[in-house]
Amino acid sequence: MQRFKDKFALITGGTNGMGFATAQQFINEGGSVIITGRSVETVNKAVEQLGERAFGIVSNAGSIKDLMNLQQEVGKYTETIDLLFANAGYGKFAPIEYIDEAFFDELFNMLVKGPFFTVQQILPFMKNGSSVIFNTSVATEISMPNFSIYSAAKSAVQSFIKTFATELTERRIRVNGISPGHIKTNIFNNTGLNPEQIDEAVQNIIPTIPFKRQGEPSEVASAVLFLASDEASYIHGAEIKIDAGISVVG
Numbered sequence: 572m573q574r575f576k577d578k579f580a581l582i583t584g585g586t587n588g589m590g591f592a593t594a595q596q597f598i599n600e601g602g603s604v605i606i607t608g609r610s611v612e613t614v615n616k617a618v619e620q621l622g623e624r625a626f627g628i629v630s631n632a633g634s635i636k637d638l639m640n641l642q643q644e645v646g647k648y649t650e651t652i653d654l655l656f657a658n659a660g661y662g663k664f665a666p667i668e669y670i671d672e673a674f675f676d677e678l679f680n681m682l683v684k685g686p687f688f689t690v691q692q693i694l695p696f697m698k699n700g701s702s703v704i705f706n707t708s709v710a711t712e713i714s715m716p717n718f719s720i721y722s723a724a725k726s727a728v729q730s731f732i733k734t735f736a737t738e739l740t741e742r743r744i745r746v747n748g749i750s751p752g753h754i755k756t757n758i759f760n761n762t763g764l765n766p767e768q769i770d771e772a773v774q775n776i777i778p779t780i781p782f783k784r785q786g787e788p789s790e791v792a793s794a795v796l797f798l799a800s801d802e803a804s805y806i807h808g809a810e811i812k813i814d815a816g817i818s819v820v821g
Contacts, residue, residue: 574800575602579649581696583607583632583689584659586617588756589706592788593656593795598624600796605648607632607641607659632659632685633677642692652696654799657686657728658706661757664717675720682724686731697744702799705732705748707810712750712818729810736808745807747798752814753777754786782815 580597584590585606594604598621606621607630608614614627628644630637645652660682665674690703697703708725710718729748736746753776777783794811797803812818 573601574796574802575600575653578602578653579651580604580654580656580799581607581645581652581693582654582656582658583630583685585656586613586627589751589754589788589791589795590656590658591617591621592792593658594621594625596789596792596796597654597799598622602653603649605645632689633681635680635684635688638685638688638692641689642695645693645696650696651698651701652693653701655690655693655697655701655703656706656795656799657689657703659685659689660706662721664721666717667719670720678720678724679727682721683727686728690731690735694739694744697742699743701744702803703735703739703744703746704795704798705729705735705746707732707748707750709750709752709812709814709818712812712814732810733808740807745798745803747803747806747808748810749791749794749798750810750812750814750818751791752786752812752817753780754788754791754813756788780815780817781820784815786813786815 575597580602582590582594585594586608594606597604603624605626606617607628609631611629614629618625618627626648630641663678686705705728707729710722711726711729732746732748739746791813794813
């Protein structure tokens with residue numbers, strides 16, 4: 572299947588996890604991809620794995636300087652972006668009493684400022700029929716201890732789906748979102764936990780998931796690319812839950 576032949580995608584946070592899986596599938600279906608990541612090493616490694624139709628930009632979604640430079644960097648590779656997957660982000664969790672302003676600002680810069688200004692800066696590349704997809708979270712639907720700031724930030728992104736859809740309708744740019752549940756990613760890597768603690772946390776989570784397993788990044792990628800494809804041409808302002816039903820029956 573070549574749904575994305577001669578199309579170009581920009582995937583922020585595309586060096587691993589859901590972003591990388593989406594880039595792989597987009598390329599496999601005929602497209603070309605620009606991925607972003609925060610380090611030269613991870614960007615170069617991902618581009619090498621993805622092949623000749625992949626390009627990389629070192630860009631931190633939590634840095635306004637990098638965000639304001641994104642338009643110029645993307646313009647080095649393409650004049651048109653058909654899919655923008657605003658995916659970059661990570662998790663950081665703490666009890667209310669341990670959260671300080673730096674913690675709050677770090678997450679809101681990465682998870683709210685990041686996707687907002689990414690879309691703002693890339694809009695000049697997007698034409699009739701192109702697609703913006705935001706990555707939200709099951710944390711907007713269910714409450715979990717230590718998730719107060721992360722959940723609030725992802726709820727702000729969830730609101731972008733509706734407001735951006737409203738504003739971009741006249742330009743025929745479709746805006747949608749995906750809401751992942753517990754997916755096999757590196758979401759816990761910035762939490763200060765060691766590998767054993769991360770594994771323990773994951774093992775404690777799995778029994779709470781209706782399907783008793785974490786989701787695969789490829790399962791999220793399939794939903795993203797469905798929303799970006801012509802098969803979803805009448806879907807606008809929507810959010811697809813990819814959470815094994817945990818937000819409903821968990």
